[in-house]
Amino acid sequence: MNHDESRALYDRALSVMPGGVNSSVRATRPYPFFVERGDGAHVVDADGNRYLDYVMGYGPLLYGHDMPDPVRSAVQSYASDGPMYGAPTEIEVEHAEFVARHVPSVEMVRFVNSGTEATVSAVRLARGYTGRDKIVVMQAGYHGAQESTLVEGEPGDVHPSTRGIPQSFAEHTIPVPFNDRETVTEVFEEHGDDVAAVLTEPVLANKGIVAPVDGYLQHLRDLTDEHGSLLVFDEVITGFRVGGLQCAQGKFGVTPDVTTFGKIIGGGFPVGAIGGKSEIIEQFSPAGPVFQSGTFSGHPVTMAAGYEYLKFAAENDVYDHVNRLGEKLRRGITDIVEDHAPSYTVVGTDSMFKTVFTREGPSDRSECCSAGCEQRESCTRYDYCPKTGADVGDAETERWERIFWQEMKEQGVFLTANQFESQFVSYAHTDEDIEETLEAYKTAL
Template identity: 70%
Template sequence: MNEDNSRELYDRALSVLPGGVNSAVRAVIEPYPFFVQKGDGGHVIDADGNRYIDWVMGLGPLLLGHDLPEPVQAGIQQKASEGPMYGTPTEIEVDLAEFVVRHVPSVEKIRFVNSGTEATTSAVRLARGYTGRNKIVVNQGGYHGAQESTLVEGDHENPRPSSAGIPQAFAEHTLPVPFNDEESVREVFEEHGDDIAAVLTEPILGNYGIVQPEDGYHEFLRDITEEHGSLLIFDEVITGFRVGGLGCAQSEFGVTPDLTTFGKIIGGGFPVGAIGGRAEIIENFTPSGDVFQAGTFSGHPVTMAAGLETLQFAAENDVYDHVNDIGDRLREGLEEIVADQAPEYTVAGTDSMFKVIFTRDGEAPKNAADVKNAETDRWRRIFWGQMKEQGVFLSQNQFECQFVSYGHTEEDVERTLEAYKEAL
């Protein structure tokens, strides 16, 4: 497989970009990442003309794949042709807000921002402003963007920053607990309940190998936060409009949080984030309240058009039936392969999300520590490259999720399963 152009591009990038990339995960691929030239349906083509079946889908936002249906493309192009942006409200942002409010159980009002990180940062600030409290409970291994309040590791007794540049004093207001561990949550509420503004959790750990909640876990979080006057925040940046369709994962689990953060699909592949929830809470954002939140590009008309056209197309066509059926076929095929060739591994996922986790005992992970104890180096250093050589592009490490799009076909599934057989 020729990679001369990608190697040359990476050499140039090292001279002008830190680590040669603009997001750290892209440099996980060794010795250098391949550079994509364009997308085609469920595939990408790199700078050297190599074609790959793409199960990364931009890390999730490309529900429809790389070839957008004509009405979606037309709606985006129309907005782009009318002008870049204006610094004033536009009708399209109201249209998208109304769509989300109609379909997502927790959302009565919504504020659009520009990334998932900005969404979770604003949600944490809003929770603190609304409750008058300081502390946030998070799950170990949960990912809530590149923000100071959640780049925290350790446990609730000894939290510490997970990145340089974050003061220890910031981390002391964040209480990490294991996912699916009700006892740890009880402990932090017993000790800090009067100062806990919110529990911030992903409905499914989607950035740490795909870990499902145990029965009753989210119901427990809903109950204990209500008991203590804290908020429950679902980070649906990954699961939103993938798990549970238009109602998102919260509708799948039947648990309604106070706030929900969004990203990915809600912008149809363009930069976006959003915070939705109960009107009385969202109204605390400026200008109606005193929790400052603003952004020049928030509600960008092209992004709003991309999100609305994508979600409307999904609502009016067989998008969810297609992607969920492909997801089922992949997981069923992978379970057969794993049972035959690597019974210690685990197939994880739901709806249009999937992953083979290189566990050591065949047990589905219950928390981030279980995933961390898997054979992560084998996955990244050996397996990933073997799949790439067969023309299959998987997420760059053991922890990132993989996604199905409307552009994927049964042929893509069969070729991918054959590649797994060879690589495992």
């Protein structure tokens, strides 16, 4: 493939943007290709190269790059009426009503502008509602670029994970390993009266896609109930992607007190949201004492896109289609790694997928999960499958980035550029696309 135009654009970008990008995950080696346009399940770069796209904007594009007609019409209509008003509109009410009807935890919603803003606001809300300061998070979990969760370490030895965050922020955050009941129980035994909330993704989706072991999410629900803390699910990625319109909380049957959203809920436009029980969400200003506000919150174009996005899914076979293709792809990759890289672990659920380059595995794969790790204790890979973010971090991340991703790109398949970020099937993908992708996997692995 020729990448001369992308290379020239990157050279220009380095002069005016730090690292040549506006989000660090886009800084691929040796330089990113620059997208000119999207086309269904594909993107076309500045040099005219065409790629099957499984990045899908890092999750928001449930329908691929071609919006369904009702979504396109709504976006065009609301954009032509004026960009924004600084006053409420009917469409934000309709969108909030739709979300509240379908998501188990949601009675009220506050719309914001990004997943980061949603989780920042949820942390502030939890502290304001409970009168407590400490937040329990999962090690290697990601909740946006916010000071309270950009931490690393273990209980009792926590420090910021990036420069620019005072140590005092980290002192109020307690990271624990995902799927580790014993450690989180010990934390609550010691700090339970000071914990405002447990903040977790129901599925770790920024660290290789790690599913919860059976009973773990319910254990968090029980602990928080016992100690008067809130359970906050970060469904920025899994929301309206895993579990359909009920989200991951519906799929796993565990209802949090508060849920954060982003990505799909905005129909491909910048968005975030915080939903939950009325008595909690009403603590936000102006109804309550927890300040939260934003100039672009509830932006009419975003609200129209998000509402029509979800309504189209409710009225069509969207989830049947994407989940079937997701399973087909994971099954196919599982068969390929069995032959070419038996130590690797295929992960994912519904329309999400990833291959984690784990270093060890059982000699007998006959009882392994056939369509992505389900954390089944009866599975012969159970002791080898990633249970925490650290397990994914111990995989062959350099091999993924330097060899595998590059090879897949040269075969015209666009994957997320590191070992950690999720990948997504869209409504625009076809069975033929899946077959083409599996052939690329065979060559690359």
